[in-house]
Amino acid sequence: MTINFSPEHTDPSASLDFIRNIIAEDLKANKNDGRVHTRFPPEPNGYLHIGHAKSICLNFGIAAEHKGGLCNLRFDDTNPSKEDIKYVESIMKDVRWLGFDWGDRLFYASDYFDRLYQYAVQLIKKGKAYVCDLSPDEIREYRGTLTEPGRESPYRNRSAEENLDLFECMRSGEFEDGSRVLRAKIDMASPNLNMRDPVMYRILRAEHHRTGNKWCIYPMYDFTHCLSDSIEGITHSICTMEFENNRPLYDWFLDQLEVDCHPRQIEFARLNLSHTILSKRKLLALVEGKLVSGWDDPRMPTIAGLRRRGYTPESIRNFCDRIGVAKRESVVDIALLEHYIREDLNRRAPRVMAVLRPLKVIIDNYPEEKVEEMDAENNPEDPGMGSRKVLFSKTLYIEQHDFRENPPKKFFRLSPGSEIRLKHAYYIKCTKVIKDEHTGEVIQLHCTYDPETRGGWSKDGRIVKGTSHWVSAAHSVKAEVRLYDHLFLRANPDDEKDRDFRTFLNPNSLETLTSCRVEPCLAETAPGSFYQFLRQGYFCVDSVDSSPEKPVFNRTVSLRDSWAKIEKSRGTEAPYF
Numbered sequence: 001m002t003i004n005f006s007p008e009h010t011d012p013s014a015s016l017d018f019i020r021n022i023i024a025e026d027l028k029a030n031k032n033d034g035r036v037h038t039r040f041p042p043e044p045n046g047y048l049h050i051g052h053a054k055s056i057c058l059n060f061g062i063a064a065e066h067k068g069g070l071c072n073l074r075f076d077d078t079n080p081s082k083e084d085i086k087y088v089e090s091i092m093k094d095v096r097w098l099g100f101d102w103g104d105r106l107f108y109a110s111d112y113f114d115r116l117y118q119y120a121v122q123l124i125k126k127g128k129a130y131v132c133d134l135s136p137d138e139i140r141e142y143r144g145t146l147t148e149p150g151r152e153s154p155y156r157n158r159s160a161e162e163n164l165d166l167f168e169c170m171r172s173g174e175f176e177d178g179s180r181v182l183r184a185k186i187d188m189a190s191p192n193l194n195m196r197d198p199v200m201y202r203i204l205r206a207e208h209h210r211t212g213n214k215w216c217i218y219p220m221y222d223f224t225h226c227l228s229d230s231i232e233g234i235t236h237s238i239c240t241m242e243f244e245n246n247r248p249l250y251d252w253f254l255d256q257l258e259v260d261c262h263p264r265q266i267e268f269a270r271l272n273l274s275h276t277i278l279s280k281r282k283l284l285a286l287v288e289g290k291l292v293s294g295w296d297d298p299r300m301p302t303i304a305g306l307r308r309r310g311y312t313p314e315s316i317r318n319f320c321d322r323i324g325v326a327k328r329e330s331v332v333d334i335a336l337l338e339h340y341i342r343e344d345l346n347r348r349a350p351r352v353m354a355v356l357r358p359l360k361v362i363i364d365n366y367p368e369e370k371v372e373e374m375d376a377e378n379n380p381e382d383p384g385m386g387s388r389k390v391l392f393s394k395t396l397y398i399e400q401h402d403f404r405e406n407p408p409k410k411f412f413r414l415s416p417g418s419e420i421r422l423k424h425a426y427y428i429k430c431t432k433v434i435k436d437e438h439t440g441e442v443i444q445l446h447c448t449y450d451p452e453t454r455g456g457w458s459k460d461g462r463i464v465k466g467t468s469h470w471v472s473a474a475h476s477v478k479a480e481v482r483l484y485d486h487l488f489l490r491a492n493p494d495d496e497k498d499r500d501f502r503t504f505l506n507p508n509s510l511e512t513l514t515s516c517r518v519e520p521c522l523a524e525t526a527p528g529s530f531y532q533f534l535r536q537g538y539f540c541v542d543s544v545d546s547s548p549e550k551p552v553f554n555r556t557v558s559l560r561d562s563w564a565k566i567e568k569s570r571g572t573e574a575p576y577f
C-alpha cells in the first residue's frame, strides 16, 4: 500500500481521516482480496458544484493512493424526466478538468436496466417484492410518520405469480403512468421509514437520454444505486450523511439477492460553503429564473462557474485536501476557498497594470512625443518569470481613488501638491486639478515628474509613501472588467425555513466596469489566462465574452486576504500604499 502524504505530515497514522482509516483496516484484514475500488456516482441532472469536488477528490484520491486502486465514474441516470446529455457532458469535462481520470471505467446505471429488472424478478419470486395499486398519495399516507407505524397495502399479499404477471405487464406498457408500482416487501412498522416497503419501480413514459423509449418503467434511485455499486465490484461506497438511513435498505437488497459483492458504505458530512448554496435543485432554480447568466456564471459555486471565474484545479484540490472529511456537518467559510486561489495565483500569476476607473493625468514637463520603456518584473515571487517593458508617456491614466482633492489624514496617495511614485516609472507631483464645469467632478490632473527618479526610486533618498499603478493613454487598450462579490448576502441563505433562499441574493454581486485600461499585451492572451492586476487582485480573461477587440476580465479574487487575517498567519502580498 502506498499513500501520498503531504509534506507536513510525517506520522502516517496521524494524517489518515476516518474513511482512509477504515480502508486501511479493511486492507489489513485482507478484505476484498486487498482491492480498493471506489466510484463517483453523479445524477446527470445539473452541473457539478464545489461540494461534488470534495467527493471527487475523496473517491479518486483514495483510489490513487493504493496500488491497483480504481475509481469509476458512474452516472446514476434513473430519472429521465430530470436528466440530460448536456449534464453528462459537463460532468465529464469538470471531473477531467479537476485533474482526475476514470480511464476506461465510465459507466451508466442505465446500462444495468436489464440486470436490475432480473433482480426485481428474483425478489418477486422470493416473495420479497409486490406490485401495488395504491396511488402515490395513498402510498404516502399509508407510510405513517416517524412517530406512527405505517399500514400495510391491501395489495401486499398478492401471490408471486400474480406479481410476476403484473410486473411483466407494467414493463410492456399495459398500465397508465403512476397507476402501479413495484415495492419491496420489508416492514411497514420499521422505525426507519426507508424500510416501509419502498418503491422499487415506477411507470414513467419518458424518453431516456441513453435507452430512448425502450423502457416505460424505471428503477428507483435506491434500488439502482446499491446494485450498481455491487455490479461494478465497488469495495467502499463513499457517500454523504443523508444516505445513512438508506444503508439498511441497501444492505437488505444486497442480502436478499445474495450478490457476490457487498460494498461497505461509509458516510461523511457534505460540504457546506458560506454565502452560497450547494444544491443542484436550487442552483437550477437560479439558472432557470435567469437570476444568474447560466451554470457557468462566475458567481456560481459550480465547477464551471469557478473555472470561468479564474479558479485553478490545483486551488480547488488544495481546498478539498485542507477541509478534510468528517461526520459532523459544518459550514466552511468561503474565505478559505478564496485563500487557496490567492495562494496559487500569487505564485503563478504574472503582474500587470490595469486601471479600472481611469483618471487622466498630464505630465506637463514630459516631452510631447517621448515614449520610454520601463522595466517591470513579471512576478516578484518568481524571478524565473522574467520581466517586460511598460511604455511611459506624457498622458497617463491612474485610478480615480488614488487621488483626493481634499485628502483625509493618512491618505498617502496623490492630492494637490503631494508627491507619489508611479510604479516602475517616476515620482510625480500634482500641480493642478481640472473639474467638470457642471458636476464639479475631477476629470483631469496636471502633474510634473522628477526625471531623477527613473524606475521609481529617488537618488537623493527622498521618500514617498504612496505608489500608484498607471497605464499610458496611448499605449493601453480599453477593456471590460467584471467585479464579483458573494452571490448571497447571508452566510447561510438556507437558514430561514420560511423565507425563500432567493430573497437573500446579493443585488451587488456583479459590478461591470466598461472603461478600464489595461496593458496592451493582455488583449492578446488566451481565454482563461490569469494575471494579478497590481494592487487590485487576480483577474482572468473571460472564456465566453472576451475577444482581442473587446477584452473582458473577471475578478477572481481581490488581494485582501481575510482568511489570512482570521488565522493571523503569514501575510500574503502587502498592497502598495
Ligand code: ATP
Binding pocket: 040, 041, 042, 043, 044, 050, 051, 052, 054, 055, 238, 239, 240, 269, 270, 271, 272, 278, 279, 280, 281
Ligand atoms: P445536490 O444535493 O447538489 O442535488 P446530489 O447529492 O443530489 O447533490 P449527486 O449527483 O447525487 O448530487 O452527487 C454525486 C455525489 O456527490 C454523491 O455521492 C453525493 O453524496 C456527493 N455530493 C453531493 N453534494 C455534496 C456536497 N455538498 N459535499 C460532498 N459531497 C457531495
Ligand code: MG
Binding pocket: 043
Ligand atoms: Mg443525489
